[in-house]
Amino acid sequence: MASSPVDVCVVGAGPAGLTAAVAAATAGRTVALVDAGARPGGQFWRHSPAGIEADRALHHDFVKYRQLETGLARFVQTGQIRLLTRHQVWTIERGARFTVRALKAGEYERTVDAAALVLAPGAYDRQVPLPGWELPGVYTAGGAQALLKEHGVLVGARVLVAGTGPFLLSVAAGLAQRGARVVGVYEANTGLGWLHHRSLRAVVRNFGKLSEGIHYAGTFARHRVWYHPRSTIVAAHGDTEVRAATVARLTRHGAVVPGSERRIEVDAIAVGWGFTPQLELPVALGTRTEVDADGSEIVLVGDWQQSSTPGVFVAGEATGVGGAALARVEGEIAGYAAAWYVNVDHESASFHPRSRRAERRLSWLRKRRLTLRAFAAAMHRAHPVPPSWLDQLQPDTLVCRCEEVSVERLRTAADDLGVTDARLAKLLTRTGMGWCQGRVCGYATACLVARFAGTGYDPRGLTERPLAVPVPLGVLAHGAAPAVPADESWRGE
Amino acid sequence: MPEVLGPVGGRQSGERTVRGVSASPDVVIIGAGMVGAACASYAARAGLTVTVVDRGPIVAGSTGAGEGNILVSDKEPGPELELALLSQRLWTELGEELDPASFELEPKGGLVVAETLDGLRSLYDLAIVQGARGVRTMAVDAESLPHYEPHLAPDLAGGVHYPQDLQVQPMLAAACLLRDARAHGAQVRTGVEVTGARRDSNGRLAALLTNVGPIPTESVVNATGTWGGEVSARLGAPVPVLPRRGFVLVTEPLPRLIRHKVYAAEYVANVASSEEGLETSAVVEGTDSGTVLIGASRERVGFDRTLSVPVLQRLAAQATRLFPMLASVSAIRAYRGFRPYCPDHLPVIGADPRVPGVYHACGHEGAGIGLSAATGHLIAAALAGKEPEIAVSAFSPLRFVEEAA
Numbered sequence: 025m026a027s028s029p030v031d032v033c034v035v036g037a038g039p040a041g042l043t044a045a046v047a048a049a050t051a052g053r054t055v056a057l058v059d060a061g062a063r064p065g066g067q068f069w070r071h072s073p074a075g076i077e078a079d080r081a082l083h084h085d086f087v088k089y090r091q092l093e094t095g096l097a098r099f100v101q102t103g104q105i106r107l108l109t110r111h112q113v114w115t116i117e118r119g120a121r122f123t124v125r126a127l128k129a130g131e132y133e134r135t136v137d138a139a140a141l142v143l144a145p146g147a148y149d150r151q152v153p154l155p156g157w158e159l160p161g162v163y164t165a166g167g168a169q170a171l172l173k174e175h176g177v178l179v180g181a182r183v184l185v186a187g188t189g190p191f192l193l194s195v196a197a198g199l200a201q202r203g204a205r206v207v208g209v210y211e212a213n214t215g216l217g218w219l220h221h222r223s224l225r226a227v228v229r230n231f232g233k234l235s236e237g238i239h240y241a242g243t244f245a246r247h248r249v250w251y252h253p254r255s256t257i258v259a260a261h262g263d264t265e266v267r268a269a270t271v272a273r274l275t276r277h278g279a280v281v282p283g284s285e286r287r288i289e290v291d292a293i294a295v296g297w298g299f300t301p302q303l304e305l306p307v308a309l310g311t312r313t314e315v316d317a318d319g320s321e322i323v324l325v326g327d328w329q330q331s332s333t334p335g336v337f338v339a340g341e342a343t344g345v346g347g348a349a350l351a352r353v354e355g356e357i358a359g360y361a362a363a364w365y366v367n368v369d370h371e372s373a374s375f376h377p378r379s380r381r382a383e384r385r386l387s388w389l390r391k392r393r394l395t396l397r398a399f400a401a402a403m404h405r406a407h408p409v410p411p412s413w414l415d416q417l418q419p420d421t422l423v424c425r426c427e428e429v430s431v432e433r434l435r436t437a438a439d440d441l442g443v444t445d446a447r448l449a450k451l452l453t454r455t456g457m458g459w460c461q462g463r464v465c466g467y468a469t470a471c472l473v474a475r476f477a478g479t480g481y482d483p484r485g486l487t488e489r490p491l492a493v494p495v496p497l498g499v500l501a502h503g504a505a506p507a508v509p510a511d512e513s514w515r516g517e
Numbered sequence: 518m519p520e521v522l523g524p525v526g527g528r529q530s531g532e533r534t535v536r537g538v539s540a541s542p543d544v545v546i547i548g549a550g551m552v553g554a555a556c557a558s559y560a561a562r563a564g565l566t567v568t569v570v571d572r573g574p575i576v577a578g579s580t581g582a583g584e585g586n587i588l589v590s591d592k593e594p595g596p597e598l599e600l601a602l603l604s605q606r607l608w609t610e611l612g613e614e615l616d617p618a619s620f621e622l623e624p625k626g627g628l629v630v631a632e633t634l635d636g637l638r639s640l641y642d643l644a645i646v647q648g649a650r651g652v653r654t655m656a657v658d659a660e661s662l663p664h665y666e667p668h669l670a671p672d673l674a675g676g677v678h679y680p681q682d683l684q685v686q687p688m689l690a691a692a693c694l695l696r697d698a699r700a701h702g703a704q705v706r707t708g709v710e711v712t713g714a715r716r717d718s719n720g721r722l723a724a725l726l727t728n729v730g731p732i733p734t735e736s737v738v739n740a741t742g743t744w745g746g747e748v749s750a751r752l753g754a755p756v757p758v759l760p761r762r763g764f765v766l767v768t769e770p771l772p773r774l775i776r777h778k779v780y781a782a783e784y785v786a787n788v789a790s791s792e793e794g795l796e797t798s799a800v801v802e803g804t805d806s807g808t809v810l811i812g813a814s815r816e817r818v819g820f821d822r823t824l825s826v827p828v829l830q831r832l833a834a835q836a837t838r839l840f841p842m843l844a845s846v847s848a849i850r851a852y853r854g855f856r857p858y859c860p861d862h863l864p865v866i867g868a869d870p871r872v873p874g875v876y877h878a879c880g881h882e883g884a885g886i887g888l889s890a891a892t893g894h895l896i897a898a899a900l901a902g903k904e905p906e907i908a909v910s911a912f913s914p915l916r917f918v919e920e921a922a
């Protein structure tokens with residue numbers, strides 16, 4: 025099913041994409057805003073069907089969301105923005121214009137034809153394996169957060185939060201406010217590492233973040249949540265589901281302090297090691313990438329959020345994990361720039377804001393982007409993934425859960441079969457070849473291969489996923505699922 | 518950074534310079550894909566000192582971007598079928614020697630099906646002439662198809678079963694044969710790009726020139742697949758090899774529902790065809806891990822890597838035509854590779870008299886995995902000065918020169 029052509033197609037309706045769509049519409053363009061989720065808002069403003077109002081306590085920057093939502097509603101009403109929720113983009117074709125191909129709830133395909141693109145696909149939780157991580161009850165920090173925000177579900181009654189980064193604070197606070205007993209927040213780095221040296225300047229300029237921190241401190245005190253800097257989880261225990269966790273203190277170099285291990289009874293664990301940008305769509309369009317300070321592969325963008333592929337603008341976490349405020353700023357710049365791109369002679373033109381007002385706005389946005397990026401860089405420096413996880417692995421710890429590839433298997437592949445990089449590891453051990461296509465295990469695989477083969481860490485080679493999401497063959501073949509549902513009794517065979 | 522993989526049992530550190538290569542190996546094999554790996558294994562087993570070089574890591578080329586069918590069923594009588602029959606026998610032997618599970622060698626057999634009676638008739642005609650060359654074939658009528666493949670569409674006209682068709686996991690097969698070569702003393706050096714050759718006053722090869730320095734040797738094997746044309750030119754003995762793009766769709770893991778490698782009769786016609794444009798004929802096969810592979814298209818579009826939606830649509834349509842139950846199954850991955858082809862669709866195998874010391878083993882198009890064992894065997898024989906097991910004149914590098922003259 026093809027929709028009528030638009031000027032700009034925005035993929036992703038999180039803080040970056042929402043802002044971009046409203047900016048491009050404000051600049052007079054027709055826009056399609058496509059998102060896999062049921063409601064706009066992305067990961068940050070994820071909310072339940074009852075509306076974001078109902079969960080106000082869980083949301084920062086609530087006012088910003090309201091403003092954007094109002095802007096969006098106005099443009100949707102006039103038809104200038106077409107909002108396509110529950111649409112997963114599986115690929116984008118590039119010719120003179122772009123054809124965005126989306127799957128509606130796996131039932132049929134809808135295509136959107138556009139002159140320019142803003143890609144704002146966000147990020148997902150970065151994970152590293154640990155003994156017992158496949159037990160039910162072990163969640164990613166983002167997963168625990170999403171269950172709470174979208175469905176009001178608590179992952180457990182006694183929850184341990186571990187990993188690194190300020191996001192852990194937000195998750196722990198949310199759980200505690202909703203009645204979970206948070207048995208501790210185990211931050212692998214010194215929680216306030218970012219207050220040191222030069223980072224300080226960026227933080228102070230980013231006062232918003234500090235007040236957020238103070239807010240969490242209050243919440244933790246009220247709910248008696250203990251914060252343990254330089255400590256981490258080393259194993260999860262249980263037979264059919266998680267029952268306990270072992271935590272330990274870490275040295276300054278991120279190694280476990282011998283004898284500091286302690287066992288804690290829990291019924292759920294939320295672990296977060298930062299985020300991994302979702303790059304399949306930009307990578308498939310040939311955009312150039314680089315490796316960011318946090319070890320993630322990111323899309324390289326210029327001053328106007330333009331990628332190396334003409335007409336493709338990228339904003340939000342996909343250009344470097346930096347939080348919702350940065351995502352909004354980048355989204356607005358990208359929205360303006362994409363709007364401008366639509367009507368120019370691409371060979372000769374360079375970007376010029378259309379009015380004095382736009383010029384002032386953009387110059388402010390660019391300054392703000394600089395500050396927020398400096399802050400993000402400081403965060404990444406202060407919150408590296410400590411090497412302790414590598415030392416805690418057992419030979420039979422699974423690295424790739426979809427294909428059940430163990431640590432030992434990766435080691436043998438390096439010693440014996442000549443695996444020297446992450447791509448080869450995938451080809452020779454099947455790590456990253458299953459359902460998740462390396463989204464879960466990609467980072468760990470790259471780290472382990474580097475260690476076992478004695479080569480450098482390089483996460484690239486696992487991010488190329490020409491199908492951004494699974495596509496039913498019937499829909500691929502005929503644009504829609506068969507009218508008579510297929511007999512699926514064979515699935516039980 | 519160049520890497521050296523020493524003999525099996527652990528990597529040897531500190532051997533990262535050209536000195537890491539034995540002073541003057543009997544033969545340098547260029548390319549650590551399936552064909553280079555097979556050449557290395559057979560040459561090392563024959564007692565030669567072997568060094569394999571590749572500009573990337575191992576399996577950086579088409580071997581890591583194709584499928585692993587070892588077929589006799591899709592070949593019409595002729596030199597390629599003879600090569601395939603030899604390879605089929607050698608692969609079975611390699612499986613016995615090296616442990617078939619280590620590279621997922623499976624004697625699963627092929628099932629070629631026809632939609633119409635006309636199609637079935639030509640299928641039977643082909644089977645008869647193949648049979649005369651020693652291919653085992655079994656006619657299957659429409660009623661018997663479900664015994665072979667219970668989930669096939671019910672309205673097919675019939676087919677032919679080829680019990681000799683095998684399957685391997687090609688990347689593992691290449692890595693295992695490289696390991697076997699190392700166990701026989703070979704060295705594998707990655708990150709080494711061949712840039713040229715030096716000859717002595719008689720015009721014989723004297724050394725291979727690389728980005729990390731010269732490697733003195735009297736023999737080289739050009740096993741660079743799709744890049745064989747470029748490398749042969751650098752060696753001073755050019756052969757024409759071009760890319761033919763193919764896409765493969767990979768499904769979610771399923772219970773074992775598809776037992777054979779199944780394809781439609783038109784596939785054979787496509788394999789042999791010289792058409793410029795897009796040809797697709799779905800080949801459907803289950804793998805060890807439960808995923809089903811749906812391949813493969815054939816197009817001549819240079820080294821264009823962009824995903825082609827029309828190609829995927831056609832593959833999906835043909836696969837669901839053969840197996841209707843696949844309609845509700847998801848493709849979770851797609852990839853593409855570039856088959857190395859020569860104008861007459863036959864590989865180039867053997868010594869090149871234009872530069873004594875240069876041997877070619879490239880241009881296997883869509884059958885390089887299958888044909889690699891026989892190719893390695895023939896190359897090792899040629900290096901050792903032994904009689905080849907089958908006639909090789911059809912694969913001569915000089916055939917293009919003569920054509921041009």
Ligand SMILES: Cc1cc2nc3c(=O)[nH]c(=O)nc-3n(C[C@H](O)[C@H](O)[C@H](O)COP(=O)(O)OP(=O)(O)OC[C@H]3O[C@@H](n4cnc5c(N)ncnc54)[C@H](O)[C@@H]3O)c2cc1C
Binds near residue numbers: 040069165346
């Ligand atoms: C699970 C999770 C929970 C988080 N919770 C918080 C939190 O509580 N507080 C906080 O400060 N930060 C949180 N973060 C970090 C936060 O997501 C980012 O800072 C911010 O949302 C980035 O905005 P964005 O617009 O770049 O991406 P996102 O908000 O992630 O938005 C991306 C959107 O793109 C859509 N999308 C992606 N690919 C496709 C596709 N192929 N087809 C269609 N749509 C697609 C997604 O559905 C999503 O709605 C969370 C992150 C994650 C991963």
Ligand SMILES: Cc1cc2nc3c(=O)[nH]c(=O)nc-3n(C[C@H](O)[C@H](O)[C@H](O)COP(=O)(O)OP(=O)(O)OC[C@H]3O[C@@H](n4cnc5c(N)ncnc54)[C@H](O)[C@@H]3O)c2cc1C
Binds near residue numbers: 741886
């Ligand atoms: C979609 C698809 C499906 C296929 N299915 C099958 C199948 O089912 N069965 C089958 O038998 N075949 C199949 N093939 C064909 C098969 O993949 C190839 O014929 C085979 O992989 C070729 O192997 P090779 O070793 O010759 O080349 P490659 O694997 O490409 O290896 C060549 C190597 O040479 C190296 N190299 C290149 N230039 C230089 C240089 N200057 N210096 C040093 N090194 C260099 C490259 O890095 C590369 O590693 C398929 C191919 C495709 C694309």
